[in-house]
Amino acid sequence: MKVYNTLSRKKEEFKPINDKEVRIYSCGPTVYNFAHIGNLRTYVFMDILRRVLEYNGYSLKHVMNITDVGHLVSDEDDGEDKMLKGAREQKKTPWEIAEHYTDVFMKDIKALNVEIPEIVPKATEHIPEMLEFVNGLVDKGFGYETSDGIYFDIQKFEGYGKLSRANLEDQIAGARVEVNEEKHHPADFALWKKAPKEHIMQWPSQWGMGYPGWHIECSAMGRKYLGDIFDIHTGGVDHIPVHHENELAQSEALLGKPAVNYWMHGEFMMVNNGKMSKSLGNTYTIDDLEKKGFDPLAFRYMCLNAHYRNKLNFTWEVMQSAQVSYDRFVEGALAHKDGKEQVDAAVMDEFLREFEEAVNDDLNIPKALGIAWNAVRYGKKSPQIFELLTRMNKIFGFDLSKKKIQDNGPEISPEVQKLVDERQQARAEKNWKRSDEIRDELKAMGIVVEDTAAGPKVRFL
Structure with a gap:
């Protein structure tokens, strides 16, 4: 089996750490709103990877986190927590928001026949592990304190940028330095944020009350459930330049060695050839x-x-x-x-x-x-x-059990049925122009309507 490793930018033969079990970490949803189909494409990719590995005889130990705190609006370290933003807009507590959208997400991936990973941890239930991780980085000299949090010093990690192939000078030019002028480098990222008194989600730490940075969550939960080194880390390509780059850096800085052997990423979904x-x-x-x-x-x-x-x-x-x-x-x-x-x-x-x-x-x-x-x-x-x-x-992962072959033609959607009915009405009224327009519209969808003595019969091209 060969897989494309984002880190090496090439296909590599897949060699698991354990001959019989594959350990995987997949970035899960931030549960502040509905997952859209672009998000869900990434989980279909995750599921296909699972199924191919299972097909090849491997057992799986697979973690997919639920981010219910710490993911800021910018995906970096400015703006407000997405959970708090969603809670304010929907007039609910962050915990109510998290529970509701976690349930919706699980229902959506079930509808897509996506296998649920073996372990689905919530970020808010792993604060001690995150603080232990942050303390370890501070002790090793990779973390430092500012007035608003604890930050990772990317200049002390020699390999920073190797996943995204980012150039640090380019990052300096494009960084929002006004966000925190105490940072050693504009691209340094938050490991732990100090919380103002009015911040709803906060936990005690040696630096006072606060909450975790987004990136530390995955490193801490991955390490807890999969060990220091695991086989595969998956996510969308949007995670490469920030989230996964930072995750890789902090994990390797703490461990002194790579934590992930294969990084795999699913591409974007476009809508009408544009951004979603x-x-x-x-x-x-x-x-x-x-x-x-x-x-x-x-x-x-x-x-x-x-x-x-x-x-x-x-x-x-x-x-x-x-x-x-x-x-x-x-x-x-x-x-x-x-x-x-x-x-x-x-x-x-x-x-x-x-x-x-x-x-x-x-x-x-x-x-x-x-x-x-x-x-x-x-x-x-x-x-x-x-x-x-x-x-x-x-x-x-299709459903080959419930579908029935239709004696009177294939099952069609209500949208198509509406067009078929409208065409029949147009023909009854001898509105041949409209009838032909609908015929062409259906043909563009791959559908032909045959007029028979028993009524219209739908056939797929």
Whole structure:
């Protein structure tokens, strides 16, 4: 098995520390609001990695944290805590906010058939471990005190910038030095923040009441549950330049050696080839998809059609196409379940060989999915094919049990049904122009409507 290591910028053969168990840390959500589909793509990637490792016979010890304190609005060390901001805007306590959005997040990843990691720790339940980590860094000379907190001195860590390939001089030029002029270097980051009296979330420390910096949370929880050194750390590419760079620095500074062997990152999701942001109103959620009649597993299918290291562009048309393709894939697989024909063992072996080669080549799931499609389309209907697809599906994570082949055409979303009904009305009124417009709109979604004596019949291209 080969994986792409962000630290080395190349594919490497995966060699776990323990031959039988793989230890993984994944950056979890900051639970102050809904996770959008761009966030969730990262957890689909995390899940695929899990499933490929399990497919290869490894047991897993996997940690995914819940950030319920300390993540400031800027992702750096200025602005207010996201939990406090969410609590104020929604008129709830930070703990109420955290509990609500943690439940929503868990419901969302369940809908996407994402396996829950073995350990899901909350930051607020690990303050002692974080303080122990900060004290260790201060004792070793990497941490220093200012009027508003304890900061990590990046100039004392020789390898700072090696994950993101950041240039310290560039960081100086771009840093907001007015935030804290007591810092030794503008890019020094907070390990522990001193809290003003009105700050809701704070804990006692040797420096007075305060709360942890965002980056220290992952280092402390990773070390507690996975040990000083573990195999893989995952997250989104947005974590590379700040969060993961700082996490790497503080962990290696404390330990005197690398804490992570392989850093793996999932790429951004775009919307209409642009940035996904709340200000643009395009941070869609799983609930938004379901309200439009889409199956969350069709969104999972969309994610699997792009390599995790490539950007993925979301549009509603692409989502509709993914729904169509997902339904056809499941129906095609089920068509083999009760088949009566036999397939040569050599053909089956070749399907499996190509599939395993793809998934073990840095999780090349788009290629693996193409191989599965070749099996679905194979000329003979055979339960051997269905068994093969079921085996492949241990990695894909689709639902091959509940879908039914529709006798009167495939199941369609309410949005599409509305267009079909509108077209029928236009035809009844002899409004051929509008009828043709709707026909073209449906065709762009990969849908053809056939007019039969029994009424319109939907067919997917």
